Amino acid sequence: MTETLRPGWRSHYALALVALAYVFNYVDRLLMSILIEPVKLEFGVSDTEIGLLSGLVFGLCYSVAGLPLGRLADRIGAVPVIACCAIAFSVFTMLCGLAGSFAVLLLCRIGVAFAEAGGMAPSVALVSQLYPPRQRSRALAAFMMGPSLGTLVGLAAGGWIAHHYGWRMAFIAIGLPGALIGILIWLTVRNVRVPRDTAASAGSGWWPSTQAILATPGYIWLLASASLAAICGYAVGTWNPSFLIRSHNLTMQQAGLLAGVGGGVMSFAGTLACGWATDRLVQKDAGWQVGTALAGTLLSIxxxxxxxxxxxxxALVLMGIAIPEAFLLYLGFAFFGVWWSIPCLGAISHLFPAGRIAQATSVFVAAMTLFGIGAGPLVAGTLSDLFTPSYGDEALRYALAASVSLLALASVTLALALPSYRRARQIPALAIAHGG
Known part of the structure; x- marks a missing residue:
């Protein structure tokens, strides 16, 4: 995509809709975290079993489905993949509210995982086709507001609905809007077909093209960074409401409101700030595409x-809620904790031609999801069970502290990615695409 591209209202409209779809993609994924306590109570399951439901099983299915869906988006265009998957994950989310057993709930969450896998990678490819490189980090920041707004809606609204109408109604009510958005995308967003020259490069076999992607300088370090940061992010996203309930004696509704509104607003602000800063800094030095991710990660620890x-x-009482002193530190973490994702996704969009972006992103998201969603909730849940004999109700506190310590390793891999990315930017994109 060249710098001569001038995005118009159609580009902005498409970006707004796919961003909204990603909001509900993330809402449906995160909703389980605010419903952990009532689900545990009804089905009589352990923290480890919840970690499997929210983590390993979900992450494995998401990762497996994401690879062919990313490849499909490169071949037929991103829009039909995004639309169909939005409808599907919403339907499966609503079915979660009808589950009569933990096993059925697990099957429904597997359906959510398979469908959600077709959201992020095709959307990043579409945004990269709609916006030139100098505006891409800001456009991706707008798209990546999904986790921030999803946190706000999923935790705050989900907690309120569950408190007043039960956890089953929360799944049903939260699931419905995504299906409507998927239909709207299908009917009103014009599919962007990959240019003929880059489509040819995407026509090679899946495994040879994946090998070429993995051989791209800096890409492996970006994968490692995202995987480590995602373990921390999904451990926090899944267990944070339970931590506030167990260690700070908040109700489910209060925990959802604090984590959703407070964390959502700050991560929203952090996402916009990161996109703006990255686009400004890379004009002086291309290395800042990765450097901003490193700086934000170090500041979040x-x-x-x-x-x-x-x-x-x-610390203070606001709207009848006694807000813990510790939560003020969480606001800083929510602001800087999102800074790794946008620059890394932007880096991928710069490293590959249009016909390879969705596949490269799907591999990136698969690794991030497998380790993040797959390991994050499970690691924190298992550590919580292991620490319980020693720390009792405070076990989750130390399990989450151990999980976020992985951000130190993510900082190391980002530092290793920086020089490799600089070198890769000096290689013509098509040469990279062919493994050159």
Whole structure:
């Protein structure tokens, strides 16, 4: 995609709709976290079993489905894949509310995982086709507001609905809007077909093209960074409401409101700030495409550890909620904790031609999801069970502190990715695509 591209209202409209679809993609994925306690109570399951439901099983299915769906989007265009998957994950989310057993709930969540896998990678490819490189980080930041707004809607609205109408109604009510958005995308967004020259490069076999992608300088380090950061992010996203309930004595509705509104607003602000800063800084040095991810990750670590290790206590009362002192540190973590994702996705869009972006992104998302969704909730849940004999109700506190410590390793891999990415930007994109 060249710099001569001038996005118009159709580009902005398409971006708005796929961003909205990703909001509900993330809402449906995150909703389980605010419903952990009532689901555990009804089905009598352990933290480890919840970790399997929210983590390993979900992440494995998401990763497996994401690879062929990313390849499909490169071949037929992103729009039909995004639309169909939005409808499907919404239907499966609503079916979760009808589950009569933990096994049925698990099957429905597997359906959600398969369908959600077709959201992110095709959307990143579409955004990369609609916006030139100098505007791409800001456009991706707008798209990546999905997790921030999803946190706000999924936790705050989900917690409120579950508190008043039960956890089953929360699944049904939250699932419906995504299906409507998917239909709207199908009917009103014009599919962007890959140009003929890059389509030819995408026509090679899946495994040879994947090998060429993996051989691209810097790409492996980006995969490692995303995987480590995602373990932390999904551990926090899944277990944070339960931590506020167990360690700070909040109700389910209060925990959802704090984590959703407070965390959502700050991560929303952090996403926009990261996109703006990255686009500005890369004009001076292309290395800042990865450098901003490194800086944000380093800044997030003390906020994260401080939040989970700060003793219980209230800082102020707002709208009848006694807000813990520790939660003020969480706001800083929510702001900087999202800075790794947008620059890494932007880096991928710069490394590959249009006909390879969805596949490269799907491999990236598969690794991020397998380790993040797959391992994050399970690691934190298992550590919580292991720490319970020693720490009792505070076990989850130390399990989450151990999980966020992985951000230190993510900082190391981002630092290793930086020089490799600089070198890769000097190689013509088509040569990279062919493994050159």
């Amino acid at each position: 003390p906020f994260a550890l401080g939040y989970y290790l700060w003793p219980a206590g209230s």
